[in-house]
Amino acid sequence: MSSPFDQIIVSEEWENSDVSLLETLDHVLNRGLVIAGEITISVADIDLIFLGLNVMVSSVETAQDLLRKRQTETIAE
Amino acid sequence: MKLYAYCLVEDLDTLDVPVRGIDGAAVRLLKIDEFGVLVSDGESDAFPLTKESAVAHDTVVRSVFDRRTLLPFRFGSVVSEQQLRHYVATYKPALKKSLAHVRGCVQMDLKIIWQYTKPAAGPLPEEDRGPGTTFLEKKRRELLGDERQVAEKTELSNLLHKELGDLLRDEQIELQPSKTAVLAAVFHLIERANTARYRENVQEIRNKRPDLKIRLSGPWPPYSFVNIELEFKSQFGVS
Numbered sequence: 677m678s679s680p681f682d683q684i685i686v687s688e689e690w691e692n693s694d695v696s697l698l699e700t701l702d703h704v705l706n707r708g709l710v711i712a713g714e715i716t717i718s719v720a721d722i723d724l725i726f727l728g729l730n731v732m733v734s735s736v737e738t739a740q741d742l743l744r745k746r747q748t749e750t751i752a753e
Numbered sequence: 754m755k756l757y758a759y760c761l762v763e764d765l766d767t768l769d770v771p772v773r774g775i776d777g778a779a780v781r782l783l784k785i786d787e788f789g790v791l792v793s794d795g796e797s798d799a800f801p802l803t804k805e806s807a808v809a810h811d812t813v814v815r816s817v818f819d820r821r822t823l824l825p826f827r828f829g830s831v832v833s834e835q836q837l838r839h840y841v842a843t844y845k846p847a848l849k850k851s852l853a854h855v856r857g858c859v860q861m862d863l864k865i866i867w868q869y870t871k872p873a874a875g876p877l878p879e880e881d882r883g884p885g886t887t888f889l890e891k892k893r894r895e896l897l898g899d900e901r902q903v904a905e906k907t908e909l910s911n912l913l914h915k916e917l918g919d920l921l922r923d924e925q926i927e928l929q930p931s932k933t934a935v936l937a938a939v940f941h942l943i944e945r946a947n948t949a950r951y952r953e954n955v956q957e958i959r960n961k962r963p964d965l966k967i968r969l970s971g972p973w974p975p976y977s978f979v980n981i982e983l984e985f986k987s988q989f990g991v992s
Contacts, residue, residue: 707976708827
């Protein structure tokens with residue numbers, strides 16, 4: 677699946693860190709002006725998924741959960 | 754060519770110091786009408802979604818935060834220059850209104866853990882429950898939960914306003930209730946000059962209410978006070 681919007685490569689580098697980092701992530705991921713209506717995320721170069729920009733992308737696990745859900749839905753169709 | 758957008762700034766004509774953004778890319782100032790937008794160039798749409806990228810986004814925003822009024826873009830805002838210009842043209846009145854709202858201000862965050870003193874409403878007594886009773890009980894729990902959340906938000910807001918009220922230009926409270934406690938995320942917009950006083954007054958709240966666990970952070974760029982899309986929708990009825 678391709679998108680005219682942003683393509684973001686999700687790396688496996690997310691890890692637990694201190695609270696200030698989490699707060700920074702909370703701000704930049706969940707808040708701020710939204711330009712485009714959606715973005716596309718590529719998880720480990722395997723697939724692409726669309727996310728509304730109001731969706732919180734808190735970790736690679738979140739993205740992978742969404743990817744798994746999407747794959748399940750695709751299979752079900 | 755794609756642009757990664759970090760923030761929209763007013764009254765900025767040049768970047769005094771070189772700034773590096775996501776993936777080490779050079780950040781430049783793109784002038785659109787009377788606004789400046791901090792951007793970096795990329796050949797493709799892709800960039801690494803790592804904590805380093807997220808921190809780099811915040812670092813670029815902060816590079817002008819102490820000198821200028823700005824509206825941060827959300828992480829992951831990769832657009833063409835045409836899209837960006839169209840966005841600014843479309844939302845210009847709302848952008849100006851938002852800039853006026855946050856001018857000279859910083860965002861302060863409070864994370865508050867608040868233990869309940871009263872138990873949550875329990876279920877109705879076990880009797881012969883038909884589907885109607887079950888439905889009504891579910892509705893009752895929802896209503897009580899909503900009422901309780903409104904009451905908690907009001908109580909917390911009143912408490913904070915007693916000590917901080919004269920410092921606040923705007924406030925947002927998000928509650929995450931559980932059975933035993935409430936975790937409240939409170940975002941305050943205050944004038945930059947009042948930062949020290951705000952900290953002192955939060956310490957006063959800590960002293961008066963040792964039952965509350967309060968974590969204070971800031972000053973932050975006004976990430977939580979720039980949601981112009983919602984204002985645009987409510988103003989023009991667009992969904």
